[in-house]
Amino acid sequence: LVLLGSTKTIMPYAKTYVSCIAVAAPFFTSSLTMNNILRYEGKARLGTIGMMAGAILNIGLDALLMLGFGMDILGAGIATAVSQVVSFAILLSMFMRGKTQTRIALKYVSRKFSDSLDILMTGSPSLLRQGLNSVSGILLNQLAGIYGGEFADNAIAAMSCVSRIGFFAMAIAIGIGQGFQPISSYNYGAKRRDRVREAFKTALAGEDIVILVLSVPLFILAPQLIKLLRDDEKVIEIGARALRLYCAAMPFVPLTMMVEMGFQSIGEKLLALAGSSLRSGLLLIPTLLILAFTRGISGIQEAQPLSFVLSFIVCIFLTRIYFKKLADEPPA
Numbered sequence: 001l002v003l004l005g006s007t008k009t010i011m012p013y014a015k016t017y018v019s020c021i022a023v024a025a026p027f028f029t030s031s032l033t034m035n036n037i038l039r040y041e042g043k044a045r046l047g048t049i050g051m052m053a054g055a056i057l058n059i060g061l062d063a064l065l066m067l068g069f070g071m072d073i074l075g076a077g078i079a080t081a082v083s084q085v086v087s088f089a090i091l092l093s094m095f096m097r098g099k100t101q102t103r104i105a106l107k108y109v110s111r112k113f114s115d116s117l118d119i120l121m122t123g124s125p126s127l128l129r130q131g132l133n134s135v136s137g138i139l140l141n142q143l144a145g146i147y148g149g150e151f152a153d154n155a156i157a158a159m160s161c162v163s164r165i166g167f168f169a170m171a172i173a174i175g176i177g178q179g180f181q182p183i184s185s186y187n188y189g190a191k192r193r194d195r196v197r198e199a200f201k202t203a204l205a206g207e208d209i210v211i212l213v214l215s216v217p218l219f220i221l222a223p224q225l226i227k228l229l230r231d232d233e234k235v236i237e238i239g240a241r242a243l244r245l246y247c248a249a250m251p252f253v254p255l256t257m258m259v260e261m262g263f264q265s266i267g268e269k270l271l272a273l274a275g276s277s278l279r280s281g282l283l284l285i286p287t288l289l290i291l292a293f294t295r296g297i298s299g300i301q302e303a304q305p306l307s308f309v310l311s312f313i314v315c316i317f318l319t320r321i322y323f324k325k326l327a328d329e330p331p332a
Contacts, residue, residue: 001014001015001018003138004137004138004141006141007152007153007156009153010153010156013073016073016074016077017073017076017077017080018077019077020074020077020078020080020081021077021080021081023081024080024081024082024084024085027084027085027087027088028084028087028088030088030091030092031050031051031054031084031087031088031091034047034050034088034091034092034094034095035047035050035051035091037100037102038050038091038094038100039178039179039182040182040185041100041101041102042182043099043100044179046094046099046100047091049090050087050090050091050094051087051091053086053087053090054083054084054086054087054090055083055087057079057082057083057086058079058080058082058083061075061078061079061082061083062075062076062079064079065078065079066079092104121269122264122267122269124269124272124273125260125263125264125269125272125273125275125276126264126276128273128276128277128281129260129276129277131281132276132277132281132282132284132285133281135281135285136281136284136285136288136304137163139285139288139289140159140288140300140303141156141159143288143289143292143300144156144159144297144300154232154234154235154238155238155297155300157230157232157235157239158226158230158234158235158236158237158238158239158242159238159239159242159300159301161225161226161229161230161235161239161243162226162239162242162243162246164229165218165225165226165229165243166218166243166246166247166250168214168218169210169211169214169215169218169250170211170250170253172210172214173207173210173211173253173254173257174257176203176206176207176210177203177207177257177258177261178261179203180199180200180202180203180258180261180262180265181261181264181265182265183195183199184196184199184200184261184262184265184266185265185266187199188265188266188267193326193327196266196326197323197326200258200262200322203258204254204255204258207254207257207258208251208254211250211251211253211254212251215247215248215250215251216247218243218247219243219244219247219248222239222240222241222243222244222247223236223240225243226239226240226243238297238301241298241301242300242301245301245302245304245305246304246305248305249304249305249306249308249309250308252308252309252311252312253279253308253311253312255312255315255316255319256275256278256279256308256311256312256315259275259315259318259319259322260272260275260276262322263275263318263322264276266325266326268322268325271318271321271322274318275315275318278307278310278311278314278315279307279308279311283307283310283311283314284303284304284307287303287306287307287310288300288303288304288307291303291306
C-alpha cells in the first residue's frame with residue numbers, strides 16, 4: 001500500500017478495505033469473464049442483470065453496514081465483497097441452467113497453448129490499458145504524497161474524487177464502445193466491412209454525444225460534486241479545478257477509445273496495443289512527471305486532461321490506418 005501511494009493516515013483504512021477486496025477478487029474476475037461471454041453471445045440483458053444485481057446490493061449494504069451498524073470502512077469492504085460473490089452466483093447460474101450457448105465444464109477446457117496465447121494476445125490491449133491506468137494512479141498518488149502531511153492526504157483525496165466522478169461519464173462511453181465490439185467482430189468475420197465502418201461511426205457519434213451531455217453539468221457543478229464525496233475546503237478547491245479540466249478534455253477521449261476497440265475487434269493486436277497504451281500511460285506518465293515537477297499540484301491537475309488531447313492527435317492518424325485496413329480487405 002505504501003508503494004501504491006498510501007500515506008500513514010490513510011493506511012489503516014486502506015488495509016481494511018483491500019483485505020476484503022482481495023478475498024472477493026476471484027469472484028470479481030470470473031464475473032467479468034462470464035459477462036463478456038454473455039455480451040458476445042448477444043445476451044447483454046442477462047449480463048446486465050448479473051452485474052447490476054451486485055451493484056445495487058453493494059449500495060444497499062454500504063448504507064446498512066456503514067451507517068446502520070457503524071462499521072465504517074470495514075462495512076464498505078464487506079459490502080463490496082458480498083456483492084461480488086452474489087453477482088458471480090447469478091451469472092454462473094445462467095450458464096448452469098442452459099440459458100447460454102456456451103457450456104462451462106472441465107472437459108471443454110482447451111489444452112492447446114496456441115488457444116491460450118491467442119486469448120492473451122487478444123485481451124492484451126485491455127490488460128495494458130488497465131495496467132497502465134494502475135501505474136498512472138500509483139504515480140499520481142506518489143507525486144501528490146511528496147508534499148507530505150495533511151496536504152498530501154487532501155491532494156490524494158481530491159484526485160480520487162475526480163477519477164470517480166469522471167469515470168461515471170467515461171463508463172457510459174466505454175459501454176457504447178464495448179457494444180460496438182461484437183458487432184464489429186461478427187461483421188468483420190462475415191466480410192461486411194461496410195457494416196463495420198458504419199458501426200464505428202455510429203458508436204463514435206454516440207460516445208461523443210454522451211460525453212458532451214454529461215461533461216457540461218459535471219463542469220458546472222464540480223465543487224458541489226466534490227463536496228458530496230469529501231466535505232473539506234482544501235479537497236474541494238483542488239478537486240474542483242482538476243474535475244473542470246478533466247471535463248474540458250473529455251470530448252477528446254471517444255476517438256481514442258474507439259480506435260483501440262476497433263483494432264481489437266478486427267484482430268489487429270499490435271495496433272490495438274498502441275491505441276490502448278497512449279491515453280492510459282505512454283503519454284500520461286511522462287506528462288504527469290514533467291508537469292508535477294515543473295508546476296506542482298497544478299501540474300498534477302493538468303496532466304490527465306493534456307494526455308487526453310495528445311492521445312486524440314495521435315489517434316487521428318491511427319483512425320486513417322484503421323479505415324485503410326477495412327478498405328484493403330476484399331469485399332464479401
